[in-house]
Amino acid sequence: MELIFLLLVFSSVSALSSTELICSHQPIVAQIGDDVILPCHLEPPVNADSWTVLWTKPGLDPKYIHVHQDGRLMFEHQNPSYYLRTRLFMDELMTGNVSMKIFGVKVSDAGEYQCVLPSVQKEASIQLVVGESVVIGSSETITVSVGDDAILPCHLEPPYDVTTRTVEWKRGTKHVHTYRSREDHLEDQDQNFKHRTSLFHHEMEKGNISLKLTDVTEEDAGKYTCFVPKLQSQVRQDYVTLNVDRHSKGDQTDGDQGNSVTGAVIGGVIGGVIGGVIGAVIGAVIGGVIGAVIGGVSGGVSGGVIGAVIGGVIGGVIGGVSGAVIGAVIGGVIGGVIGVLLWKKYGQTRACPRRIRRGRESTAGIQKRNSLRLENIEDKKTKRKKLLCEM
Incomplete structure (x- = not known):
């Protein structure tokens, strides 16, 4: 029996030694005249109903704010400024709640408080802030x-x-x-x-x-x-x-949609112009070359078609549908015009239309051609263009 008693005592002491007294780490804020609770509890919960519970305020004389002993408040040890203004939660001591409530908070109540449990040598502190929010x-x-x-x-x-x-x-x-x-x-x-x-x-x-x-x-x-x-x-x-x-939100949405449409149109025009110019230049060059080979009108048409295609593609990439349309139009027109102009300047000497087919030339025509050649042989450079165009 003695051994069992010693084991029970040892287990009880061991359990108490692992118990922690925990008070709020955050300052408790109260207004003048408020009732405030300074929260403190045992973790894990331990029955403190029969324990002595002391609440003190360092620097105060006497320092005792609340003294709970033998199941009751010991008024004789309490600081007079807290008389009838403090209490513990008696029905919750069994679950380890040792919090103290202060009634009618005063400015002088502000400061640090300590909760002390002498029987288990535990103590913890908490801060009370009294001010005007x-x-x-x-x-x-x-x-x-x-x-x-x-x-x-x-x-x-x-x-x-x-x-x-x-x-x-x-x-x-x-x-x-x-x-x-x-x-x-x-x-x-x-x-x-x-x-x-x-x-x-x-x-x-x-x-x-x-x-x-x-x-x-x-x-x-x-x-x-x-x-x-x-x-x-x-x-x-x-x-x-x-x-x-x-x-309203709806009006803003409509406005945003209007801005989007306007932006799309402007973007399409810009994209179309850029695409049209690029397409026109490329189409004009290619059209001019073709025109120099096969003739002005065909070259112009080729330049226009190529300019329209390239201008439309580039305009579409940059400016969307409207850009594609504008690019195609600008590319086609400018490409066709520049194609004809290039043909007139560079392609005419090599691509003059033959007005007389050789298969139908008469003897007189051949003699005339030979005669012209002899007459202009000394001035080949200046007469060359005319001679070849009359062939």
Whole structure:
């Protein structure tokens, strides 16, 4: 039996030695007059109902804020400034919750607190910040279009839990949205805002009291007030200005489509001109060469066709359908004209049409041709063109 008892004691001590006392690592923020909880607990949970639990504040004399011993508060050891203002959660000590609640917070309550468990030699500290949070709206105008949703930003700084507070939004004398007792109260809401307003409830514990307004109309424009009536602060309200653009989303979409069409036309014209010029040059050169070989009209036509094809392809790549059409037209016209001109300048001497077919030449014609050759033999350079064209 003695061995079993020793094992039980050893296991109990071992379990307690592995238990940690954990308090919030984040400062606890409270306003003057608030009730605040300084959270502390044992992890893993251990029954602390029969333990001595001390809450102290270093630098204070006496330093004891709350002394729990033998299942009750020991008033005789408590600092007078905290008399009847502190308590533990007695029904939760069995689950390791050793948090302390302070009622009616004062400015002098700010500072560091320590939770001490002498029986297991555990202690942890926590910071209490007491200050005046102020309501902050937006210095910048919020601009949205008709039909959009708008968020009117407003928050408390430093962050403060307003879930138990009253929050009011107004525009002039009109009630826009009211929050009270952890829920929305919209019975006094102006008809123009019915079913269109909401708060971010899950963020209110961080001081976010922004308002969301859906399906905005032109009549919604104006100056809004966010107000926390019972806030212990000199700054309990601030303002947000909403500007509503008359152009709705649909109008903007139509405008964008119009801009797209205009851009496509301009792009097509530019692409067509570029493609047409390139096609014309290429078509003209090729048309000129062909014209020099087979004749002016045929060369011009060839140049025009080639210019149209090349101009259309290049214009289409650069400027789309309209570019292809414009490129084909410009390439065809310029290619044809330049093709004829090139033929006249360079191809005429080698491609003169033969007016008399040799098979039908008469003896007189042959004699005349020979005679012309003899007469012009001394001036070959100057008469060459004329002679060959008369052949």
